[in-house]
Structure formats: structure tokens, C-alpha cells
Amino acid sequence: MRAYDFSPLYRSAIGFDRLAGLLDTASRLDAQAPSYPPFNVERVDENEYRVTMAVAGFTEDELEIEVKDQTLTISGKKVESDEDRNFLHRGIATRSFERRFQLADHVQVTGAQLENGLLHVDTRREIPEALKPRTIAIQSSANGNGRKVIENTADAA
Structure with missing residues (x-):
């Protein structure tokens, strides 16, 4: 006897009901499944x-x-x-x-x-296309605001 209870999957997973349904259906398959054609x-x-x-x-x-x-x-x-x-x-x-x-x-x-x-x-x-992996370009910034700092002088007192 192979009986699995998939009801905990239905309670705790949101949006995975189709997967749980597939597992439930697969568990009910038996040797009497039709073989024609x-x-x-x-x-x-x-x-x-x-x-x-x-x-x-x-x-x-x-x-x-x-x-x-x-x-x-x-x-x-x-x-x-x-x-x-x-x-x-x-x-x-x-x-x-x-x-x-x-x-x-x-x-x-x-x-x-x-x-x-x-x-x-x-x-x-x-x-x-929205689900395919994509590469994001990395921009470097020296001061964090997107602009490169060319010259930074401090007043010597």
C-alpha cells in the first residue's frame, strides 16, 4: 500500500498547487493503466x-x-x-x-x-524573454553617485 498525503503541501505552499496536484495524480497511477496504443x-x-x-x-x-x-x-x-x-x-x-x-x-x-x-x-x-537569464552591466563609481572623481583637494590649514 502506497498512499501519500499531499495535503500539507496545499496548506503551506502558495502557487505550487499544480505541482502538488501532479504528485497526487502520479501517486494514484497503478499497473492497470491503459497500454493502448x-x-x-x-x-x-x-x-x-x-x-x-x-x-x-x-x-x-x-x-x-x-x-x-x-x-x-x-x-x-x-x-x-x-x-x-x-x-x-x-x-x-x-x-x-x-x-x-x-x-x-x-x-x-x-x-x-x-x-x-x-x-x-x-x-x-x-x-x-522576460524569464531568460540576462547580464547586467556593472558601472563603477568612486563616490557612489555615478560620477567619477577626477580631482579631490583638501585645504591645508
């Missing part, structure tokens, strides 16, 4: 990722990709009817599915393509 998550570059999903038998019209609230949802619904077909063996799965992927902050879906029964969904992390 199989997929890969690949890191293509430092800021680029690709989700590849095996969707053999599905057409572009039967697949839907949606991004809402930092969640990528890929779903497929078979449209054609198999009532007039007489299968002796049916090994190709054509059941409907829905897969959800939690996207990190600033990750955007940049495109998708269906190729040889594989659906590729490309994403890219684009950090806004």
Missing part, C-alpha cells in the same frame, strides 16, 4: 520533444489532437463499421482511445504528422 516520448533537442504513437488503421480524420490547460490529449475514434465483414481472426485493434500527456510550463505543440501508421506530435519549449 503504444507510444514513445523522445527528446530530439535541448528544447524539442516528440511523442510518437502507433495508430495503425486510423486515418487523419479519425484522430484528434487537443491542448488545453497544459494537457496534450490525443484521441482516436474509428468511424467505419465492420458489420458487413466476416473476420476469421481479428488481431489489429481499432478500438477508440484517449491518451493524455501533461506539458511542462512554456512547452507548445508545434506540429503533428501521420506517417506509416505512426502519429508524430512535435513540441518545443519556448521560454519567454
